[in-house]
Amino acid sequence: MSHLKAVASRTLQLALVLWAVVTILFLMFRLMPGNPMAAYIDPTFTVEQQQALMAQFGLDKPLWEQYFIYLGNLLQGELGQSFRYREPVAERIFALLPNTLILTFSSLFVAYAFGILAGAYLAWRRGSAVENAAIPLVLMTRAMPEFWLGMVLLAVFSFWLGWFPAGGTRPAGADYDSLWALYTSRDFLSYLALPALTLAIYSQGLPLLLMRSNMLDVMKEDFVTMARIKGLSNWTVVVRHAARNALLPVMTSFAIAVGYQLQGNVVVESIFSWPGLGRELVNAVSASDYPLAQGAFLMIAVVVILMNLIADMLYALLDPRISHA
Template identity: 40%
Template sequence: MTTASTPADVARPPEGTGTAGRAADGAAQGTAGAYLRHAAGRLGGAAVSLLAVLVTSFFLFRIIPGDPVRAMTHGVPTSAEQLATLRRQFGLDLPLWQQFTDYCAKALTGDLGMSYQFRAPVGELIVQKLPATLLLTGVAVLLYSALGLWLGTRSAWRHGSLGDRLNTGVALTLWSVPSFWLGLLLIIVFSVGVGPVPGLFPTGGMESGDGSTGFAYVLDVAHHMVLPVLTLVAVGYAQTLLVMRSSLLDEMGGDYLTTARAKGLRDDAVRRRHAVPNALLPTVTMVFINLGHVAAGSILVETVYSWPGLGGLFYQALSVPDLPLVQGLFVVFAGAMIVMNLLADLLYPLLDPRVGR
């Protein structure tokens, strides 16, 4: 004998369906909430770091020996009244605490002050020099990050082989070489010429200044970029290689790789689809730090090759010292690193859900 179904029985969902749905929704909300808490914490840390950069940039360069006003008027007969007028014009006659509060108030609104030596806004000078730095270091960072990831993966997967020992030895050697020394060496060999090796590349600068346009101008700039990019790549790829190699070696003993091989996956597929993605977290940090260097540039390399970027501008500012320009560049350099590290922290939970829980 069967029992007739009531409307309540018909409307009732299958047992467990509502509970499972609510559990799934709760898990999704919990994951989203954990990520938001993780992001909020990282954003707060970045804000504190930027505030610390502002404080450091002001007081750090105040201890540099030298009087900016006397340096600017060096070799020019200047009376005491004129020196006092210049100090008053640049605000150097104010108490230190008032200089600091004025600097912070302007910096938070994007006003980085007026350069002493160029008599121009610091922000405008940075914008003028930024494209040259982005071009040089951007190309170099892309090249040595890709090269380091590729060689680091191959070295770890074949650790102990001749290729691994050779790659690691070359990387450690180049990592220990000062970039300015390597740059000078490359200039001597490939710009000036040594013995049978002729001078193939310019000794410095970004262009020949011969008035070339279009594709000829692009080739001219690329010709000037070869040695500085080679210097940055030679010194920079080693760190990415060593970090990727170490991280992948830690993953190679994982049980999940043994399971993947037991399923019949080829060795290349195991490395590409399982091992490398799990080894990327430390390398992601390194790549984002390298991207931060794109804005910071390379002071030594740009100075050695007379590259008209932010690194050369920073060197010029230090020689005076041009305090507003030095402080503005320091804030830009440090701010770029903080922002890149923040982006890496926000990306971590997307690559590995265990992070941030």
């Protein structure tokens, strides 16, 4: 029962955070200087035509009324109409969201798989030449700007060696029977490789350093000393005892990493012309298409909030010592 109350309480808190995000996004775009429809009103339009266009998008109403209409539409899953595409924002976002999620989670899977294994290994080899060389290298990759790293990989592996395509998700003119056929094709995987590798190289520093730090702390615990006294092999002590107990903070950091990764996607998707939510967000802001930009920001916020809720639930599930008041 206490777990259900904790989940309900946490869900309510996150719902309030989401409401705050929705309100900030609504005000941010509408209070900016200038007419949001300026880029779409032709100079030859009459005053009546301009007013009709403003009324079409609900911009002729008072701000408070627009706000409550917006909240009511959100509760029905309606995100408005894109100025640029003249189509529902929700359709546009959900068409691009799978590409962003695939890029995000594939890069994080590589980053965390490598980071956990390498972090455990470096903790085991504490003070060795391997650790002394690896730590500065990890810090260097973490300090690299994502756009610079992406451009280097693009220049080397695409333009110079020609191993991978430069951008997009499929060859020009390629057609697939379904999204599943596209996402499981060799073409898609080859287009995914460089942007995912860029994000993975940048992101692996967090799980690696966190795993190494946790391992060093855990290996000082009494149960690890007892395992060594029992005569267990180094492999058993490191993997089955130390690494297992050091994993919890690393796994719960995954939710935070999703939020950072979605922000990084904005840059990487633009560099590799990846048709995802981040690239569409940049284009929408540049084109003053605030319903689409607002919807893209909101979708990213929803994903981050959900991942934090999942992390909280997993933390309590994986570690019974954790209790929520």
